[in-house]
Amino acid sequence: MLFVLLQIALDACAMQNAIAAIHKPLPGEQQMSVREILQIGHPVLAARAQEIDIAAIDSPEVQGWIDDLIDTMRDANGAGIAANQIGIPYRLFTVEVGDNPRYPYKPPIPLTILINPVIAFLSDKTFEANEGCLSVPDMRGTVTRHLEIAVSGYDRDGQHRSFNVRGYSAGTWQHEHDHLDGILFPHRVKDPQSFCSWSAFAEFHQAEFADRVRQLVDTWGS
Ligand code: NI
Numbered sequence: 001m002l003f004v005l006l007q008i009a010l011d012a013c014a015m016q017n018a019i020a021a022i023h024k025p026l027p028g029e030q031q032m033s034v035r036e037i038l039q040i041g042h043p044v045l046a047a048r049a050q051e052i053d054i055a056a057i058d059s060p061e062v063q064g065w066i067d068d069l070i071d072t073m074r075d076a077n078g079a080g081i082a083a084n085q086i087g088i089p090y091r092l093f094t095v096e097v098g099d100n101p102r103y104p105y106k107p108p109i110p111l112t113i114l115i116n117p118v119i120a121f122l123s124d125k126t127f128e129a130n131e132g133c134l135s136v137p138d139m140r141g142t143v144t145r146h147l148e149i150a151v152s153g154y155d156r157d158g159q160h161r162s163f164n165v166r167g168y169s170a171g172t173w174q175h176e177h178d179h180l181d182g183i184l185f186p187h188r189v190k191d192p193q194s195f196c197s198w199s200a201f202a203e204f205h206q207a208e209f210a211d212r213v214r215q216l217v218d219t220w221g222s
Contacts, residue, residue, distance in 0.1 A: 033068045034075040035086040049091045049180040057158040069094045077102045082179030093176040105210035117153035121146045129171040131185040142194035145171035167220025
């Protein structure tokens with residue numbers, strides 16, 4: 001009897017070791033890394049971030065920053081995150097929108113990493129966006145964003161990319177780019193009456209705002 005129990009215990013132990021072996025990260029595979037998100041008022045968020053040396057993009061340090069940004073953005077259900085929001089004072093951000101519970105009305109954006117990004121306005125057309133930010137807890141507000149922009153920068157393979165964004169999604173890129181210049185959405189709010197909590201937005205403003213977003217998406221395709 002004792003032998004059987006001992007055998008069962010040994011088998012269970014072998015099984016656990018086998019499972020641990022399966023889940024062990026492969027050599028070179030990054031562990032998930034969710035970093036602390038700095039909050040408004042932190043000096044790193046308020047400062048202009050520095051350019052990244054393009055020759056250093058393939059370094060383990062910069063690649064690690066990118067992995068940490070993606071993990072932290074996804075963990076917090078962010079639509080995007082800038083490097084200085086996790087304490088890295090360099091010009092780099094990620095953007096991704098799927099089925100996002102924080103922003104259910106946002107049109108999808110595939111995962112994009114941009115290093116040393118540049119944004120140019122393609123027209124004077126603007127729209128009013130209601131924004132939130134992972135660095136501004138429980139606060140939303142209305143800011144004016146350009147509707148048609150040209151975005152360029154380097155991806156994580158060091159390739160230069162450029163593309164145009166039109167419509168509601170243009171605001172997301174401008175929001176992330178602003179972070180790298182030390183600008184958070186509250187700095188752009190013109191009407192302080194538009195500040196509201198997330199629960200008040202959901203209860204009193206989201207339905208009307210989602211309608212306006214749908215109209216923009218119908219008109220501009222994103
Ligand atoms: Ni933000």
